[in-house]
Amino acid sequence: MRYQKAQGFRIIRRMIYTIEGKLTHRAENFVVVETGGFGIKVFTHVRGMSVLPAPGNNAKFFCHFHLREDAMELYGFVSQKELELFESLISVNGVGPKSALAILGIDTLENISAAIKENRPDLLRRASGIGGKTADRIVLELKNKIISEKSESFVGKMEADSDLVETLVSLGYRREQAKAALAKVDEKVAGLEGRLKAAFKVLGKK
Incomplete structure (x- = not known):
């Protein structure tokens, strides 16, 4: 019986690779996608939530x-690529799906990959629930598997945006709110002052 259940799980896991449908609900860390007469709960990270359309519109997800x-x-x-990094993260001992989502929520895919490639576990520790030992283990196990061009410049940007998050938090914004706002700032906007002004615009502060 256990063997049959395990076989069934592996089949389902291979079958569900993408899902596409109408967003009917958004919460802090998940959305509900209506497709084929079902409302399916899909967990995602804060930066992913920030780029999704409003409920009533269609969205597509690559799934685990x-x-x-x-x-x-x-x-x-x-x-x-986000799915691939997520699955790489949960392959590390001690990193579950919720921890992997927290890591993906701290910055862009390129910057997180660069932090791992450049041996910067301190940047990964900024994710909620990720301690020093876990961050060290992630870097140790994945740094030679990650492909990241211009990784040094990506790490520099990650450090700068992390400082901006702390600035926004000190001004009274919630941390997740600050991260979501910076996620919407155009990557072409450079400099701390420029990115801070752009974040204020996203947050509705003139």
Whole structure:
């Protein structure tokens, strides 16, 4: 019986690669996608949430199906590369899906990959729930598997945006709110002052 359940899980896991449908609900860390007469709960990270359309519009996710003893969960990402990094992260001992989502939520895919490639576990520790040992283990196990061009410049930008998050938090904004605002700032906007002004515009502050 256990063998049959394991076989069934592997089949389902391989089957659900993408899901596309109408967004009917958005919460802090998940959305509901209506497709084929079902409303499917899809977990994603804060930066992913910031680029999704409003409820009522269609969205597509690249998916990872995760089975726990007490639940079956679907994790969705706006690109195949995000899904691949997520699955690399959860392959590391001690990193579960929620921890991997927290890491993906701290910065862009390129910057997170660069932080791993450049041996910067301190940048990964900025994710909620990621301690020193876990961050060190992620870097140790993945740094030679990550492909990241211009990784040094990406790390510099990641450090700068992290400082901007702290600035916004000190001004009274919630950390997740600050991260989501910076995620919407055009990558071409350079400099701390320029990116801060752009973040204020996103937050509705003139």
